[in-house]
Amino acid sequence: MALARQIFYVFLIKPLLVLMLGLNVRHMDRLPERGPHVIAANHNSHLDAMVLVSLFRWSDIPKIKLAAAKDYFCRNAFMTWFSLNILGIIPIERHGGADNPLAPVFQALDKGHIVVIFPEGSRGEPEQRQPLKYGVAKLLEAMPEIGLTPVFMHGLGKSLPRGEALLVPFVCEINIGEMLRWAGDRKRLITKLDESFSSLDQEIAPKPWN
């Protein structure tokens, strides 16, 4: 199934994204090469996750996992199969249920995967920053040896915002930040991550979207 995933991303998704939208990546050298590692990205669109996985090389794609809401991505049998095997998600229980909703993420990191997390939670209003949630800080507190790479994206919320089915192409700007480490307490890590997003955002200098 890893091969199906590689083919899906390298021969279908990536060419589509490059031709339709155009990916403008800054600081590609900061992208982590091996796991375990956590990538924290801002969330504007369904395309976010696809773009992030497409940044990686063919041989690295099987290592990338996306933390995603179980109730949404596993809502029927086909979606469950597709999300788990092709998209490569780690299903997270959003509304209580499991004792530790992050347990599957820990397992993936133990296996040496690179896990993508959207600390803003849901996609929210397009191209507007949301307050960051603490899940990512809990991960690093439990596994302080793991690095955290912030990635800020702009444009996907214009191309395909929440609640729209019509894709309108805009160039996608991707800015990869410097790796962060566990900072001793949760609040400080989240503040650092937030500051990193802000400076990556400024570097892109996006045009307003009134």
Added chain:
Amino acid sequence: MFNFTLSNPVHACIAGIFGVLILASAIVFCMHKGDKEGKHKELTARVKSWWFMIAIFSTAMLTTPMVSIYFFAFLSFLAFKEYISVIPLRRADRRLLFWAYLTIPVQYFFVADNWYGMFIVFIPVWVFFLMPFRLILAQQMEGFLSSVATISWGLMITVFAVSHAAMLMQFPALAESPAGGAGLVLFLMVLNQGNDVAQYVWGKFLGKHKILPLVSPKKTWEGFLGGMVTTALIAVVLAPFLTPFNMGFALLAGVGIAAAGFIGDVTFSALKRDIGIKDTGALIPGHGGILDRIDSLSLTAPLFFHFVRYFYY
């Protein structure tokens, strides 16, 4: 499909372009070798990108006329996408932008069909009238005027103007110019892009007196005039092979392409200054975005097209 022969003037000219490119690469390679601080890094990236651009363009020119038209349509798509990605817009404009993209296949259909009447009125008349109406349906009037104005201008520059280069393909071969439309496209592209390079090189070596320091501080009179003389000379050399022009018209075409190229170039510099960006994108390493590369074409293509149409067809 690739029936390459040097007796065909278009093929010979493309071979010549590759010759110049090999020469330029050799010069840059020698400069790069003697340079330890890596200050020619951008120049190296530029030349490398030229290889890609010329390879793609040559492929488009050497296959069939239809492929050349698709090539320019795709160029319009990339340019328009880059344009709307850097200008300030409103969420309410999203649906309109979808329709604006659809003008590209329609406009290039008129090109492919050689339907001159529709080709020339579709965007300036029909789209110009219908677009504001589509925007009214979104019922968000704040910022209405600026959205209508910026999107219309973008379509004129990236779709209407660029499609003129493709429309050149439709001029048939004449007794005095067997190269026909393809020869004219090649003539325009070589002079237009050559003028950019010549202006840059002359400006780099001799540039002293700035023309428009507030708009584009790197543009100098020396670069502009040096570029113009170089372009006019290339025009005189190429015209007998690629065009029906006599010597006087070749000179006029060269000077006109250089002047219009300069105006197109500084128009985009002014736009970039206004919105506070240096390049419109990062698609072409060393050059910036597609718009940074074809900014001068936006004015030269319509000018050259009408020049040819008025005097020769």
